[in-house]
Amino acid sequence: MAEATAALSDDVLLREDAAGVTTLTLNRPRQRNSLSEALMAALTEEMNAVAEDPSVRVVVLAANGPVFSAGHDLKELTAARQKEDRGRTYYQDIMKRCSTMMLSILQNPKPVIAKVHGTATAAGCQLVATCDLAIAADDAHFATPGVNIGLFCSTPMVALSRNVDRKHAMEMLLSGDMVDAAHAAEIGLINRAVAADLLDKEVSDLAIKIASKSSMTVSIGKRAFYDQLELGISDAYAYTSEVMVKNMLTHDAEEGVNAFIEKRDPTWEDR
Numbered sequence: 001m002a003e004a005t006a007a008l009s010d011d012v013l014l015r016e017d018a019a020g021v022t023t024l025t026l027n028r029p030r031q032r033n034s035l036s037e038a039l040m041a042a043l044t045e046e047m048n049a050v051a052e053d054p055s056v057r058v059v060v061l062a063a064n065g066p067v068f069s070a071g072h073d074l075k076e077l078t079a080a081r082q083k084e085d086r087g088r089t090y091y092q093d094i095m096k097r098c099s100t101m102m103l104s105i106l107q108n109p110k111p112v113i114a115k116v117h118g119t120a121t122a123a124g125c126q127l128v129a130t131c132d133l134a135i136a137a138d139d140a141h142f143a144t145p146g147v148n149i150g151l152f153c154s155t156p157m158v159a160l161s162r163n164v165d166r167k168h169a170m171e172m173l174l175s176g177d178m179v180d181a182a183h184a185a186e187i188g189l190i191n192r193a194v195a196a197d198l199l200d201k202e203v204s205d206l207a208i209k210i211a212s213k214s215s216m217t218v219s220i221g222k223r224a225f226y227d228q229l230e231l232g233i234s235d236a237y238a239y240t241s242e243v244m245v246k247n248m249l250t251h252d253a254e255e256g257v258n259a260f261i262e263k264r265d266p267t268w269e270d271r
Contacts, residue, residue, distance in 0.1 A: 013042035014064075020057035020211040021204075022050050022110075029065025034073040035123050037094070040101045047104035047112075054270065057211040057218075059108070060203055061131060062115040068140070071122025071156075072098070095155060098123060102130045102159065106226065109219035111210055115203040116140050117196065119178070126156035129163045129189060132222065135203050136181045137196035142189060145176035162229075164188045214252040214268040 014025040024046055026033040033039075050056040063069060077094070080087035105112050105127075114128045116136035121143045128134050128142065144160060146153035153160075153173055161169045168187040172179060181193035194202045210218065224243045228236040247253050251271045259266035 011042075012036065012039040013046060015046060017056070019208070020055065021060060021207045022053075022056045022058070023060040023062055026061075026063040026069060029063075029067075031073065032067040032070035033063045033065060033124070034070045035098065035101075035127075036073040036076060037097070040097050044097075044101045044104050047101070047108055050110055051104075051108045054215070056110055057213075057215045058207045059110050059112045060115055060207055061105075061112055061127070062203075063117070065118070067118040067124075068114075068116045068120040069124025069127055070119070071124045071126075098155065102126065105130050105132075107223075109222065110215075111218060111222055113203055113207055114190075115199060116181075116190065117199060119143070122146055122153055123156055125189075126153075126159045129156070129159035133206065134190040135199065135206065136184065136190045136193050137199045138181050138193040139196055140181040140184075140193070141178040142172075142181075142184050143176060143178045144172050145178075147174060148176040160189070214256065214266075214270055216250065216268075216270040217247065217252055217256075220247050 012026075012028050014023075014027050016023045016025070024043065026039065026043075028034060028036065028039060047059075050059055072094070077087070077091070080090040083090060111133065112131045114131035114134035114136075116128055116134060117140055118137075119141045120128045122145060125142045125144055128136075144153035144156050146156075157169070157173055160172065164172075164187045171177075179187075179189070181190065184190045185193050192202075220243065224240055228240050231239060252266070252268050255268070256266045
């Protein structure tokens with residue numbers, strides 16, 4: 001979404017719907033799209049809304065301005081230190097809100113694609129890692145730099161460690177160094193890095209391709225993917241076998257198989 005749009009709106013989050021693809025754009029460019037209370041609330045609300053909206057088949061998470069997201073709003077966090085408990089209650093509430101926001105993406109039945117430019121650091125990097133897919137401009141950078149300011153990126157670590165190997169995750173967490181987009185793709189933090197002028201097209205093409213599938217089937221697959229990762233291999237096979245049985249009994253599976261046999265395009269009814 002063009003940065004000009006940001007100048008016309010005070011909303012911290014923008015929404016655009018087109019052909020089954022909903023684009024949610026972080027819109028705090030002057031604050032480096034830091035995750036303020038208001039932005040986390042808005043993103044959680046919209047994620048919950050698209051989850052229930054049958055017209056939405058894919059979600060793209062983008063950002064206005066030169067930075068994707070700098071993580072938590074440190075000014076809000078610092079202000080809370082003036083409270084009688086030095087901010088403990090506030091910090092507990094903020095971390096809970098952030099986790100709820102991340103889970104609204106992870107547990108959303110619609111696939112979520114991060115479209116990343118600039119830098120994504122700390123909880124901003126966590127946001128990218130939480131999305132189902134991520135495509136970044138080749139000049140983008142990623143980091144979990146909390147260790148540099150005495151605040152370890154413990155919650156970003158949850159998403160990071162579920163995307164990249166332990167050694168790579170620990171290096172990012174312990175060094176706080178920036179990782180370029182090419183390396184981020186190599187270690188699995190993002191799907192791929194593309195030329196900045198091709199980012200919009202690459203993300204759009206992927207979103208349209210996924211949106212053309214049965215939304216019900218995609219939802220079944222997304223949930224099963226994450227659920228089976230938490231199981232031992234025997235239990236994972238038992239669980240996914242039952243998922244496939246239930247999937248086979250749906251209308252869209254019957255339609256899809258018949259269309260394949262009959263060499264025609266399927267007509268999805270998302271049931």
